Amino acid sequence: MNKTYKQDIHYKVEVSNPSGHLFKVELTIRNPAPDGQIVSLPAWIPGSYMIRDFAKNIISLKAFSKSAELPYQKLDKQSWQFAPTSSPIRIEYEVYAWDLSVRSAHLDTIHGYFNGTSLFLAVKGQTDQPCSVELIKPKQKYAINWHVATTLRSHNPKPYSFGKYSATNYDDLIDHPVEMSDFTLIEFSACNIPHAMALTGHFECDLERLKHDLIKICEYEIKLFGDAPFQQYLFQVMVVGNGYGGLEHRSSTSLLCSRNDLPKPGIEEVTDEYRQFLSLCSHEYFHSWNIKRIKPAQFIPYDLSIESYTPLLWAFEGITSYYDELILVRCGVISIESYLEMLGQNITRVLMGTGRDKQTVYESSFDAWIRFYKQDENAPNAIVSYYTKGAMVALALDMILHQVSNKTLDDIMRSLWLHHGKPLIGVTPDGIEQLISKEAGVDLSEFFHKSLRTTEELELTELFAQMGISYHLRAANNNGDKGGKPSKVPPPPYTGFRYLKQETGSVSIQIVLEDSPAQLAGLSAGDQLIAINEIQVTAITIERQLKELTADKKAIFHCFRRDELMRFELTPAPPVENICYLEVTNPNSKLLKRWLN
Numbered sequence: 001m002n003k004t005y006k007q008d009i010h011y012k013v014e015v016s017n018p019s020g021h022l023f024k025v026e027l028t029i030r031n032p033a034p035d036g037q038i039v040s041l042p043a044w045i046p047g048s049y050m051i052r053d054f055a056k057n058i059i060s061l062k063a064f065s066k067s068a069e070l071p072y073q074k075l076d077k078q079s080w081q082f083a084p085t086s087s088p089i090r091i092e093y094e095v096y097a098w099d100l101s102v103r104s105a106h107l108d109t110i111h112g113y114f115n116g117t118s119l120f121l122a123v124k125g126q127t128d129q130p131c132s133v134e135l136i137k138p139k140q141k142y143a144i145n146w147h148v149a150t151t152l153r154s155h156n157p158k159p160y161s162f163g164k165y166s167a168t169n170y171d172d173l174i175d176h177p178v179e180m181s182d183f184t185l186i187e188f189s190a191c192n193i194p195h196a197m198a199l200t201g202h203f204e205c206d207l208e209r210l211k212h213d214l215i216k217i218c219e220y221e222i223k224l225f226g227d228a229p230f231q232q233y234l235f236q237v238m239v240v241g242n243g244y245g246g247l248e249h250r251s252s253t254s255l256l257c258s259r260n261d262l263p264k265p266g267i268e269e270v271t272d273e274y275r276q277f278l279s280l281c282s283h284e285y286f287h288s289w290n291i292k293r294i295k296p297a298q299f300i301p302y303d304l305s306i307e308s309y310t311p312l313l314w315a316f317e318g319i320t321s322y323y324d325e326l327i328l329v330r331c332g333v334i335s336i337e338s339y340l341e342m343l344g345q346n347i348t349r350v351l352m353g354t355g356r357d358k359q360t361v362y363e364s365s366f367d368a369w370i371r372f373y374k375q376d377e378n379a380p381n382a383i384v385s386y387y388t389k390g391a392m393v394a395l396a397l398d399m400i401l402h403q404v405s406n407k408t409l410d411d412i413m414r415s416l417w418l419h420h421g422k423p424l425i426g427v428t429p430d431g432i433e434q435l436i437s438k439e440a441g442v443d444l445s446e447f448f449h450k451s452l453r454t455t456e457e458l459e460l461t462e463l464f465a466q467m468g469i470s471y472h473l474r475a476a477n478n479n480g481d482k483g484g485k486p487s488k489v490p491p492p493p494y495t496g497f498r499y500l501k502q503e504t505g506s507v508s509i510q511i512v513l514e515d516s517p518a519q520l521a522g523l524s525a526g527d528q529l530i531a532i533n534e535i536q537v538t539a540i541t542i543e544r545q546l547k548e549l550t551a552d553k554k555a556i557f558h559c560f561r562r563d564e565l566m567r568f569e570l571t572p573a574p575p576v577e578n579i580c581y582l583e584v585t586n587p588n589s590k591l592l593k594r595w596l597n
């Protein structure tokens with residue numbers, strides 16, 4: 001046990017009511033500000049660019065000094081100021097934790113999970129000070145087999161124990177989420193660094209296979225950058241029936257996945273779902289360098305009280321999205337064909353929206369707070385994703401570098417790690433562009449201007465051809481056509497809407513693309529489609545009914561909008577080719593081998 005464990009700022013976390021989803025937190029401040037200590041909770045969590053107002057979940061806050069209750073006043077939605085006192089303050093509060101996401105906190109008798117941004121009030125004026133945390137194990141039967149998975153510094157004799165933890169400052173404190181449950185543990189070493197994956201939930205998984213694949217991915221990424229920015233690493237995974245998400249931290253990541261995403265025992269094939277799960281692991285792990293250390297200058301330090309704008313998410317999310325799948329093929333977890341299928345699907349996602357003609361990736365990054373994170377039914381017409389378009393820019397950039405320079409994007413990432421990540425020097429808005437042009441020894445300013453600050457299409461066909469790959473476009477086969485593969489089926493004519501099949505068997509319009517036949521006809525997102533050419537539409541019949549339409553021949557659509565019956569005349573257009581797939585044309589291409597290893 002460490003005598004120096006308990007700090008002047010100390011948090012005690014208990015499960016007070018798992019059925020009511022309440023954590024109880026006790027914060028002791030030994031040396032409060034003499035003029036009235038202020039405490040506050042962040043409005044957002046790094047990595048998820050939306051104001052979430054975590055303080056809304058703080059319930060029944062009370063403070064005490066010398067065992068007498070200490071009055072306070074609210075300063076704003078997330079800050080409290082206590083009456084002046086020269087004695088230590090103890091603040092007690094409960095936090096409602098019922099958000100099953102990687103961004104906040106979730107508690108029941110199955111598990112307790114929290115991010116520090118949801119539970120730990122920041123002590124104003126002392127956020128640079130070390131702090132300690134005590135995690136209390138619930139005494140009830142449900143928690144009998146619970147352990148703790150977190151990368152907070154442990155002061156306990158046994159790993160994965162409840163008890164004593166600490167952090168070097170507030171920024172550190174809130175960057176190690178905590179999972180407490182009867183989790184399944186995979187432990188492994190990657191480049192001699194201890195790694196673990198803690199999986200909570202009901203699932204069947206070939207743990208050996210998963211471990212084997214994770215080692216390949218982690219070792220590849222450590223070698224890509226040269227060294228690791230952590231001394232241990234933890235993947236926290238919550239497995240549910242249907243879920244997807246990930247959030248990066250400095251030495252861990254929280255993931256949410258579906259049980260179908262995990263590799264079943266006795267099956268060797270890499271399913272699309274498992275491939276997606278591995279790319280999620282690879283993505284969040286890559287962030288340990290790219291965003292957790294190599295950061296926009298605006299994020300050093302983070303201001304978690306208000307929005308923090310940067311035009312650079314195209315690089316931090318886009319480059320990371322480019323590498324998450326590239327690494328899978330490079331370390332042999334998936335085949336080249338499988339990689340090109342994923343790449344074709346990503347390009348398809350960008351091509352399917354008309355928002356790419358309206359918003360640049362630079363703008364998309366900057367406005368993430370109100371656009372990407374607050375998408376509605378019009379999003380495909382209004383915005384472009386800095387993830388998918390950003391990954392396309394990274395792909396185009398890497399292919400250009402392979403073709404005109406002796407440096408590649410790998411060298412650029414190493415250089416960013418060396419010059420920005422390790423010394424923690426923030427990246428200015430044009431910092432990455434300048435560094436790339438300098439490192440590569442070629443002027444790429446025109447490429448960057450076009451691809452980042454205009455909506456002009458990226459010219460991929462010729463770049464792929466040089467690598468020994470042919471780039472193809474075809475029309476969508478059906479509503480769920482994700483692309484990535486060729487098709488021999490004749491496509492239906494273009495209507496320009498996407499639909500959702502409801503569990504009841506009905507069909508509702510999900511998205512209407514701008515200037516499409518559907519929009520010209522007057523159809524709208526939310527309309528319930530009930531008949532085409534006076535024949536009933538159901539979830540089973542819709543695909544066939546759309547295939548039977550003829551281009552340039554008027555069709556009658558009947559919908560309910562709210563509870564009102566409406567009739568539309570829709571004239572489909574000839575199929576539109578916006579589905580991408582890629583094929584290797586020259587398997588012996590030196591550039592192809594160098595690119596995909």
Ligand code: ZN
Pocket residue numbers: 283287316317320
């Ligand atoms: Zn990311």
